[in-house]
Amino acid sequence: ETGEVAATPADNGAEYLSPVTIGGQKLNLNFDTGSSDLWVFSTALTSAEIGQHSAFNPSKSSTYKELDGYSFSLSYGDGSGAAGVVGTDTVDIGGATVTRQAIELATSVSSAFVSDADSDGLVGLAFSTLNSVSPTPQKTFFDNIMSELAQPVFTASLDLDGSGTYEFGTIDSSKFTGDLEFTPVNAASGFWQFDSSCYSIGGKTYNRTNATPAIADTGTSLLLLDPEVVQAYYSQVPSANYDSTVGGYTYDCSENLPDFAVAVGDNYMANIPGSGITFSPVDSKTCFGGIQSNSGSDVQIFGDALLKHHFVVFHGESNLLGMAAK
Numbered sequence: 001e002t003g004e005v006a007a008t009p010a011d012n013g014a015e016y017l018s019p020v021t022i023g024g025q026k027l028n029l030n031f032d033t034g035s036s037d038l039w040v041f042s043t044a045l046t047s048a049e050i051g052q053h054s055a056f057n058p059s060k061s062s063t064y065k066e067l068d069g070y071s072f073s074l075s076y077g078d079g080s081g082a083a084g085v086v087g088t089d090t091v092d093i094g095g096a097t098v099t100r101q102a103i104e105l106a107t108s109v110s111s112a113f114v115s116d117a118d119s120d121g122l123v124g125l126a127f128s129t130l131n132s133v134s135p136t137p138q139k140t141f142f143d144n145i146m147s148e149l150a151q152p153v154f155t156a157s158l159d160l161d162g163s164g165t166y167e168f169g170t171i172d173s174s175k176f177t178g179d180l181e182f183t184p185v186n187a188a189s190g191f192w193q194f195d196s197s198c199y200s201i202g203g204k205t206y207n208r209t210n211a212t213p214a215i216a217d218t219g220t221s222l223l224l225l226d227p228e229v230v231q232a233y234y235s236q237v238p239s240a241n242y243d244s245t246v247g248g249y250t251y252d253c254s255e256n257l258p259d260f261a262v263a264v265g266d267n268y269m270a271n272i273p274g275s276g277i278t279f280s281p282v283d284s285k286t287c288f289g290g291i292q293s294n295s296g297s298d299v300q301i302f303g304d305a306l307l308k309h310h311f312v313v314f315h316g317e318s319n320l321l322g323m324a325a326k
């Protein structure tokens with residue numbers, strides 16, 4: 001079995017959304033390799049909360065089964081969150097189908113989700129150990145389908161314009177160039193976590209002895225690195241400075257930015273060309289960088305700002321992360 005689904009740009013350009021069919025109902029969900037819950041807007045929310053979203057209606061699905069007394073509650077690194085009840089239903093992603101997938105129906109969502117009209121929820125693709133369901137954590141879609149897949153993998157090929165594809169069960173060699181380099185993942189963390197102990201700016205490489213581990217996180221827009229790396233990068237950008245009003249480093253959009261690369265394990269340097277560093281405009285002349293600080297937290301988050309320049313393989317059986325240029 002394999003499945004392929006397109007990722008399309010959300011208006012805000014900060015996330016990638018893909019169509020998922022649950023009990024015959026289609027929702028646009030954010031595939032998130034940095035969390036492990038599949039949750040959706042549900043008709044239990046108020047109409048004000050639902051707004052323009054598609055909301056799953058359990059009473060309209062002939063295959064939905066409530067998990068009586070089960071609940072979930074989530075909060076993400078950006079302060080957003082959701083909570084609600086749990087059931088199972090048939091989930092189809094691009095032709096790959098799980099018949100009794102735990103789905104988490106939101107009865108409350110934070111304001112960030114209400115205002116993000118493009119995302120009807122998330123598909124968590126980190127390890128099931130991080131699933132938030134009580135009293136019994138549930139398995140992710142990938143865990144449930146892995147044994148049915150032609151290969152125990154899923155891949156993310158996210159493009160610069162916010163489009164792209166997620167594929168389950170196959171590694172499409174037409175989607176990358178050069179060698180696919182695999183790195184062992186520390187699955188005990190629950191994340192797709194690996195070491196990252198060097199970086200390069202404008203082609204000059206720096207080794208680090210105190211780097212925090214990194215995770216591959218398709219649900220985060222930016223590249224959130226240890227402060228010393230971020231300061232080193234923006235010290236090479238004359239007009240750059242930390243702007244607390246926007247909460248990050250900004251610079252003149254006219255700058256000729258240096259290339260940046262960061263290690264994924266020991267044998268892959270993931271490069272971002274200088275022309276690909278900017279995340280968004282702040283105003284007519286100021287730009288907000290895709291490289292920002294993790295504020296000294298104990299992990300570096302390799303989000304879409306990095307991943308969209310590469311082809312990424314998540315290998316669930318051997319706990320490996322594959323990276324290739326494209």
Ligand SMILES: Cc1cc(CN)n(C)n1
Nearest residue numbers: 034035076077078219220
């Ligand atoms: C909703 C959401 C997901 C993630 C990354 N895992 N963030 C930071 N926010």
